[in-house]
Each structure stands twice: as C-alpha cells, then as structure tokens.
Amino acid sequence: MVRKIRSKNAGPFWLTLDIFCFDVENFNLIHSQLKTNKVANLFQIHESKLKRFDIPDLNVIKFSFPRPRIQGKAIDTDMHGASYAALLEELEMN
Amino acid sequence: MLIYECVGPEVLLQVKILIQEYIKVFDAKTKILIPAGALGIPYDRDALARGLSENPDLIAIDGGSTDSGPYYLGTGRSKYSRNATKADWADLMAARTIANVPLVIGTAGTSGADSAVDWMLDITLEIARERGETLKIATLKSGQQKEKIITAFNKGAITPLEGAPNIDKTILDQCTNIVALAGIEQIQAALSSEADIIIAGRTTDTAIIAALPIARGCHKGAAWHGAKIAECGALATTNPNSGVILMSFDETGFTITPLAHDTSATPYTVSAHMLYENADPYILYEPGGWLDVRLAQYTAIDDISVRVEGSVWHETSNYTVKLEAARQAGFQTVSFVLVRDAHYCAHIHEWANALKASFEHKAQLNGLTETKLELRAIGRNATLGQLETNHSSDGEVGIMAIFTSLYQKQANEAAKMLNPDLLHLPLTPHEPMPTFAFPFSPPEMDRGPIFEFCLHHTMTLNDPMYAFRLQIIES
Numbered sequence: 001m002v003r004k005i006r007s008k009n010a011g012p013f014w015l016t017l018d019i020f021c022f023d024v025e026n027f028n029l030i031h032s033q034l035k036t037n038k039v040a041n042l043f044q045i046h047e048s049k050l051k052r053f054d055i056p057d058l059n060v061i062k063f064s065f066p067r068p069r070i071q072g073k074a075i076d077t078d079m080h081g082a083s084y085a086a087l088l089e090e091l092e093m094n
Numbered sequence: 095m096l097i098y099e100c101v102g103p104e105v106l107l108q109v110k111i112l113i114q115e116y117i118k119v120f121d122a123k124t125k126i127l128i129p130a131g132a133l134g135i136p137y138d139r140d141a142l143a144r145g146l147s148e149n150p151d152l153i154a155i156d157g158g159s160t161d162s163g164p165y166y167l168g169t170g171r172s173k174y175s176r177n178a179t180k181a182d183w184a185d186l187m188a189a190r191t192i193a194n195v196p197l198v199i200g201t202a203g204t205s206g207a208d209s210a211v212d213w214m215l216d217i218t219l220e221i222a223r224e225r226g227e228t229l230k231i232a233t234l235k236s237g238q239q240k241e242k243i244i245t246a247f248n249k250g251a252i253t254p255l256e257g258a259p260n261i262d263k264t265i266l267d268q269c270t271n272i273v274a275l276a277g278i279e280q281i282q283a284a285l286s287s288e289a290d291i292i293i294a295g296r297t298t299d300t301a302i303i304a305a306l307p308i309a310r311g312c313h314k315g316a317a318w319h320g321a322k323i324a325e326c327g328a329l330a331t332t333n334p335n336s337g338v339i340l341m342s343f344d345e346t347g348f349t350i351t352p353l354a355h356d357t358s359a360t361p362y363t364v365s366a367h368m369l370y371e372n373a374d375p376y377i378l379y380e381p382g383g384w385l386d387v388r389l390a391q392y393t394a395i396d397d398i399s400v401r402v403e404g405s406v407w408h409e410t411s412n413y414t415v416k417l418e419a420a421r422q423a424g425f426q427t428v429s430f431v432l433v434r435d436a437h438y439c440a441h442i443h444e445w446a447n448a449l450k451a452s453f454e455h456k457a458q459l460n461g462l463t464e465t466k467l468e469l470r471a472i473g474r475n476a477t478l479g480q481l482e483t484n485h486s487s488d489g490e491v492g493i494m495a496i497f498t499s500l501y502q503k504q505a506n507e508a509a510k511m512l513n514p515d516l517l518h519l520p521l522t523p524h525e526p527m528p529t530f531a532f533p534f535s536p537p538e539m540d541r542g543p544i545f546e547f548c549l550h551h552t553m554t555l556n557d558p559m560y561a562f563r564l565q566i567i568e569s
Contacts, residue, residue, distance in 0.1 A: 010373040012160050012418075012547040013257040018369045044481060053375055058366050064373035066257035068481065072163035073546045074423060074498050077470065079163045083477045090484055 007085035012071035015081045016064040017088060027059040039063055042087050123344045124307040125150045129189070130337040131327035132156045133182055133199060134174040137337025141353035142185075145338050146193050153190055153197045154302045156325055157214065158204035160418060160547065161371075167271050168420035168545025170209035176217065183214075184221045187291070191227065196285060198292040198302045200276075206296030207271040208237035214293045215567065222569040229291060232284040235563040236295035238272040238417070243553075251554055252417070258550035265548050268421035272549065275416045277381030279558035281305035287566050295562075296418065298380055299325040307343035315405035318385040320348035322378055323367050323402070330367035333357030347403035349395065359400040361392035381416075381558065383409040412554050415561060419549035425502035426541040427509040429495040431516040432531040438521065442471050442491045445521055449495075452515050457508065465499040465508040502540055509538040 004020040019034075021027040031054050040047040045065050053062040069076040078084065127150035130137040158166070162173050172179065183199075190197035203210025211233050222229050244266050246252050252261075266272075273296035282305050284292045294302065300321035307317040320341050328336045336354030350359045368375045368387055378385040389404045438445055446469045453467045472492035475482035495512060499505040516537065518527050555561055 008371050009161055010371050011550065012164070013255075013259070013550045014373045016369070016371070016373050020366075042481070042483070051373065055369075055375060058362070058369070060366065060369060060375075062369055062375055069479075070259065070547060071160070072165070074426070074466075074496070074544060075468065077477055077479055080161060084481075087478065087481060087483060 005085040005089050007081055007083070007088075009067070009071055009081040010064060013067055014064055015067050015084060016062065017085060019061040019063075019088070021059040021061065023059060024056075027056060027061070030061060034061065038091070039088070042091055043068060043084070122307075122311040123342065124152075124310050124312055126303050126306065126324070126341045126343070127153045127193075128303065128324050128327055128339050128341065129153065129155055129186060131325070131329055132158065133186070134179060135327070135337065136335070137327065138354040139185075141336060141338035141355075142189060144353045145340055146189055148340055150193055150195060150340065152195050152306050153186065153193065154324075155186065155197075155199050156201060156299055156302070157199045158201040158206060158210070159299065160205075162204060164420040164545040164547045166210075167205035167207060167273065167418060167547070168422060168543070170203075170205060170207035170271050172203040172210060172213060174204070176213075179214075180217050180221065183217055187218070187221055187227075190290065196290060196292060196306075198281065198284075198294065198305075200281075200294045200297035200299065200302035202293050202295060205271065206236055206273055206294070208235045208295060209271075211235055211293055211295045218291060218293065219567075219569055227569070229569040230287070230289045231567045231569060232287045232289035232292045233565045233567065234276060234280055234284050234292065234294040234297075235565070236273045236276055236297070236561070238274055238561060240266060240269055240272060243269075243272050243417070243419075246553055252551045253414075253553075255416070255550050255552060259548055261548060261551070265421060266419070269419040269548065270422055270545070272417060272419040274553065274561045275301075275381065275418065276562055277301045277415065277558065278305040278308050279382065280562045280564070282309045283559060283564055285309065287564070289566060298416075300378070300380065303341065304380075307348075311345065312343040313346055313348075313403075314407035315385060315387075316346070316348045316402065317343055318378065318380060318407055319387050319390060319402060319405035320350065322385070323348075323350055323364055326367070326370065328352050328354065328357055329370065330364050331357045331359045332363055347401060349399055349401045351399040358398040361394055361400055364400045364402065365390070365392045379416075382413050383407055413556075413558055414552040414554050415558075417549045417551050417553055418547065420545040421548050423544050423546045424498050424500050425505050426499075426544050427497045427502070427505040428539050428541055429497075429509050429512065429516055429537045430533055431493045431495070431537060432533060433491045433493060434489065434531060435528060436489065438528065438530075439487065439489060439491050441521055442474060442487075442493075445519070446471060446493065448521060449493075449512070449515055449519055452519060453508075453512050456511050460507075460511060462499075462504060462508045462511065465497055465504050467508065467512070468496045468498070470494045470496070498544070502542065506538060506540055510536075513537065
C-alpha cells in the first residue's frame with residue numbers, strides 16, 4: 001500500500017527513514033497501524049531513541065534514530081544507509 | 095574616493111554600514127544560481143545558460159559532504175578525479191566570467207579539509223592560466239589544529255550533539271583532519287573581499303547560498319530555508335537530475351524556479367525536500383541559530399515556480415559551529431571467495447563459523463591475535479547484518495573476509511594465512527575436500543588505511559572568524 005520508503009544518512013551518526021504514503025487514506029491507515037515499538041524492534045534500538053514525525057501535509061511518516069553502526073566504521077555495512085528502507089518495506093508486506 | 099583617503103577606519107565602517115542600509119531599503123532582492131547538487135554531478139547545460147540570462151547575483155555549488163564516508167576527510171583527498179573536476183569547474187568558471195558575479199564552492203574537494211581547498215585552488219589557478227584569465231580568488235579554510243581542539247575539549251568547550259560518540263584526548267590525538275563547519279558570517283567575510291571565486295573548506299551546505307541574501311537584508315528565515323531547499327540543486331523538483339535552479343530571495347520570502355524545460359517545482363516537491371537527509375523535518379541547526387519551517391507556506395506561482403514565506407530564523411546567544419573529524423582506525427585487507435556448492439550454501443553460517451574458529455587458532459600460533467576478522471555472507475545478510483529479516487537463500491553466496499589490523503603488513507599476513515581455508519575448508523573433518531571459487535589471483539586485496547568519523551560535537555566561538563582563515567590570491 002505504501003508507494004515508496006526511503007532511508008538515508010542524516011550525517012554520519014543518524015539515519016532517517018521517510019515513508020511516502022501519497023494519499024490521505026494510505027496515510028491514515030499507516031499512521032494508525034504502524035506502531036513505533038514495532039519499528040524500534042526492527043532496527044533493534046530502544047523506542048526512546050526513535051524520533052517519529054507524522055506529517056499529514058505531506059502524507060509522510062518519518063523516523064530518525066542514531067545509526068545502528070556509525071557510517072564508515074569498520075563494522076558498517078552500508079555507507080549511505082539507503083538499504084535500511086528494505087526492512088521497513090518488507091515489514092509492510094507482512 | 096576622497097573619503098577613503100581622508101578618514102580613519104571608524105568612519106569607513108560607518109560608510110559601509112550606510113551603504114548596507116541603502117542596499118537593505120532599495121535592493122534586497124538577491125538571485126542565486128545553483129548549477130547542480132554538487133560539483134561532479136551532471137546538469138543541463140542549456141538550463142545553466144538560461145540561468146545566466148536571468149542576471150544572477152552569485153553562482154553557488156556544493157563541493158562535498160560526509161556522505162561518501164570518513165576516508166575523504168581522513169585523507170583530505172577528493173572523491174572525484176582531478177580531470178573530471180577540472181572539466182566541470184572550468185565550465186562553471188566560464189559561466190562566472192559571463193555573469194561577472196562571484197562563484198562560490200563550499201566543502202571543496204569532498205571533505206572541505208585544508209588540503210582539499212589547496213587541491214581545488216590548484217585546479218582553479220591552472221584553468222585561469224590556460225585561459226589567460228586574471229582572477230581574485232578567496233580561500234576560506236576550516237581546518238582545526240588538533241592541539242587547540244584538545245585544549246578546548248579539556249576546558250569543556252566541546253559539546254556533544256545527540257548521538258555523538260564518546261571522545262577522549264587519545265581519540266582526538268588520532269585525528270588526521272578536524273574541520274569546523276562555517277556559516278554565513280565566514281562566507282560573508284569572503285564575499286566582502288570582492289573575490290571572483292571563493293573556494294571554501296567545510297561549510298554547512300546552506301551557508302554558501304544564504305550568505306549573500308542575508309548580507310543584503312533579505313528575510314533570514316527565507317534565506318536559510320531557501321538555501322536548504324536549493325543545496326541539492328533540482329532535487330526539490332519533479333526531475334531531480336536536471337540540476338539547475340534559480341533561487342530568488344527578498345524581504346519576505348523566496349521563490350524557487352528550476353531552469354530545465356522538463357521539470358517543475360511544486361509545493362509538494364519543495365516542502366518534501368525538508369525531509370531529505372534531515373533527522374528533523376522542521377528544524378535546521380546552523381552556526382548562530384536555528385531555522386523553524388513549521389509555519390512555512392508553499393504556494394505555486396506558475397507551472398514551474400514555488401513561493402515560500404513564513405519560515406522563522408531564531409538567533410542563539412552563543413555562536414557555535416559544528417565539528418567533524420576523522421581518525422585513522424588501522425589498515426585492512428579484504429579477501430573474496432564464492433561458494434556455489436548447494437550443501438555449503440545451505441550451511442553458509444556454519445561454514446563461516448568454522449572459518450572463524452580456524453582463523454583464531456592459526457592467529458594464536460602465528461602471533462596475529464591483534465588482527466580482527468569479520469566475515470560477511472554476500473547474498474545472505476552482508477548489507478544489514480543481524481538486522482536482516484529476509485532469510486531466503488539462492489544458489490550462490492559470496493564470502494567477504496575483512497581483516498583489520500594496526501599494520502597493513504599484518505592484515506595482509508592474516509589474509510594469506512586464511513587463504514587455504516577460504517579455498518578448501520570442509521564443513522566436517524570427514525567429508526571430501528571442497529574447492530571454492532576465488533575470483534582473483536591473489537584473492538587478497540590491501541585496502542590501505544581505514545578511517546572513522548569521531549566528532550559530532552559543537553564548539554562555541556567568541557568571534558565567528560576565530561576558527562577560520564581567509565586568504566586572497568590574485569592569479
């Protein structure tokens with residue numbers, strides 16, 4: 001139902017995920033069904049570290065959180081952070 | 095002229111202020127032409143020519159960011175090739191000559207480290223020489239002396255931002271480059287030198303665009319907001335790849351107009367751009383204050399342009415700049431092996447564990463325990479690691495073995511030590527010896543030094559220029 005999910009670095013220490021819902025019905029549905037704790041579990045971070053913005057003007061739901069692995073550190077696997085979106089996309093399909 | 099010859103500096107300053115007041119009343123409107131999201135990204139050449147015919151007051155382009163990783167700040171080297179950069183920069187220099195306005199690049203040479211500014215200056219002087227062009231060039235350096243940062247840290251003058259890593263004197267001492275992000279004040283100082291070209295080290299992405307409109311008395315909230323919308327070129331329009339946009343700032347707001355024929359800005363594309371690479375979609379922290387766009391109104395004024403008003407700039411009492419740094423974190427060697435055997439593919443994590451156990455045993459015997467091995471199973475979870483939720487598997491897995499050590503030689507030794515296992519290690523002792531696929535000879539590749547970002551902090555300055563250095567060069 002979601003048209004597009006984007007994830008990206010917000011600087012080396014943060015990740016940000018934008019869920020583009022594209023219309024009001026979709027937005028309202030995801031706004032009510034997507035629980036913050038479910039997203040926190042998905043990224044294995046504490047819910048208190050997850051910033052959530054529900055933006056009705058844009059039909060967008062945004063999550064930002066400290067990067068699970070700091071960008072470019074030896075253990076980092078995704079320099080630009082764009083692949084984290086796939087986790088949320090596949091969560092939506094379940 | 096007489097005034098300049100006869101009066102002291104105090105009066106001169108007053109004259110300057112009077113001139114600025116005059117500009118404020120009669121001519122705040124400022125047009126900034128942005129050719130692309132960054133130097134090195136393709137843009138529409140015809141659109142740039144149209145932009146020049148709009149009589150812009152300044153051409154601004156971003157030269158880098160942290161997005162490509164810590165290597166570029168760590169080494170102070172550019173991500174892009176010198177030849178490609180020279181070709182793109184020569185085009186923008188030619189555009190500047192036509193427009194006869196300042197050309198400003200921020201975060202030059204990917205990282206904005208001092209050596210990257212020097213690299214960009216060298217390219218600029220070379221182009222000017224080849225064309226026989228006489229230019230006044232200003233460089234703004236953002237590099238910080240390690241010792242001064244350590245002193246500031248000891249005094250408690252370095253403050254962590256949310257999500258910052260822990261730092262101590264040892265970590266700061268391992269930094270190969272520390273930069274402070276310049277804001278509009280430092281760019282305005284460079285502009286006041288009346289340079290044709292400004293090559294700035296690390297700046298905020300927005301400062302090079304917001305500096306001139308604010309100096310001329312445009313609405314501060316609009317200047318910062320417009321600068322944020324414009325810093326990625328045409329990314330805030332329906333065709334992000336078209337590159338060129340014109341930003342018009344005035345006393346009450348800003349207007350964005352893309353210049354390629356196949357794209358338009360809409361209230362949606364413009365307002366949605368605040369989401370991009372921003373942890374908070376409404377607030378943007380900059381040196382000396384913060385921008386709040388919660389009350390911004392986005393209005394389409396024709397088929398391609400959007401007008402924005404209502405953003406608010408809040409000045410802070412302290413003038414703080416953000417710091418970035420990279421430190422060297424050892425050396426790496428990487429080996430690849432491809433596994434096509436169905437049995438091994440089905441048990442790839444067990445095989446990786448067996449490799450790891452063998453490595454640890456051999457490292458003990460060979461005195462290489464300081465070297466760390468990380469195995470990533472490409473085709474399984476090499477992208478997301480333990481966060482991966484998709485456990486489907488196909489008929490092939492690549493194993494990337496990453497050896498990290500304090501010394502390149504040891505990382506390479508460790509990789510060679512594991513070479514026979516990567517090729518032949520059986521899952522259990524009694525099965526026939528397998529042979530996997532090495533894609534190269536040798537399968538090991540030295541990666542050289544590796545770096546990591548280690549500052550996400552701010553530093554308070556008594557004077558905005560205190561941490562920056564401006565130089566004027568006449569070509």
